[in-house]
Amino acid sequence: MKSVIYYFSGTGNNLAIAKQLAKELGETTVLPMSELVQNKMISDEYEWVGFTAPSYFSHVPPYVEECMKDVSYNEKQKVFLIAGCGGNRGLAIQDMRKQVYNSKKEVDLEYMVMLSGSYILSYGSFPMWYQKFFIKQSYKKIHKMALDIKNGRKRKPLGKGIFYKTKYEAAVQHSIANYAMIGKQFKVSDKCSACEACLKICPVGNISLTDGKITFGDHCNQCMGCIQWCQNHAIDYQGKAAKRKRYHHLDVKRQDLFQR
Known part of the structure; x- marks a missing residue:
């Protein structure tokens, strides 16, 4: 079983998720989202196609949606989505799911992986114990994710993050x-x-x-x-x-x- 995982990452969180999951799965290619700008066609060699991206202000970065727009999958390929975030995934999964659906494809698995936040314009780095704790927890979850993928399981779609409030959406968009x-x-x-x-x-x-x-x-x-x-x-x-x-x-x- 061959897989490909596309990631968007600034401080390494979502790259780490992609690399650890690739290690668990085996035969997995890890690529930056930018690869999709020039080539929207997913190679037929991949059975699973994954995307991992952060949630900024309750949404994936606009560039992620741009990269995922109009991607071409084959009929047999399966898709999984991961929101790697500091606690509030907001509508990040929904943003990615929308782009997959717009490409006439279903999503088989969706996950949230919590890691230390990184928006330094609002706060500094969290204590080392905190970082190490969530890295350890993230790898445990990634192991379970790999089992889901290897066994071809399907899970219910994720809802919006528990901290997301519709009344703040206008401010978020601003x-x-x-x-x-x-x-x-x-x-x-x-x-x-x-x-x-x-x-x-x-x-x-x-x-x-x-x-x-x-x-x-x-x-x-x-x-x-x-x-x-x-x-x-x-x-x-x-x-x-x-x-x-x-x-x-x-x-x-x-x-x-x-x-x-």
Whole structure:
């Protein structure tokens, strides 16, 4: 049984989920969501097709929906969805499910995997014990997920996250609409060494190096990868991250996230 898992990840959480599940399943290819931008056709060699993405402000990043839009599956392929998040999956699973349904395909399995949150513009890294606890729990859950997939099980679709409130949706959409504006205002200090790690990590290709200086485009998806992984702590937004401890998944190295 061959499988493929597409992931979106800034600080490594959803990449770690994909890699651990691939290890459990065997014969599994792990690819960034960006691979779907150029090629919407899923190879017939894969029996299972998986997607794992975070929930930001109760939804998957807009780029995830863009990547999953109009994907072409064959009749026999089965699909699973994973929302890897810090506790509130919101409507992330529904967002991904909608794109699969729009491609005339059913979803066989849906999961939420909780890991440490990473939105450094609101909070710093959680204590190490907390991170390790949820990584351990996540791997236990991933083992059970692998058994479901290997045995061809089906589970009921997940509902909205328990912390999601419809009355806040307008505010949520306002926050999402501001992703690009906030990203455009990221500042780089003179501590920057122009190592290019941030532009290699950025899952949406929003960062470039121009005349030796890091510049930001207009399609940031707020993954926080550039701020969290900068070894010199040179990137910030309105001083919010300056004194906060950085976070990345303990089992992921920044080179693992290099996409270009």
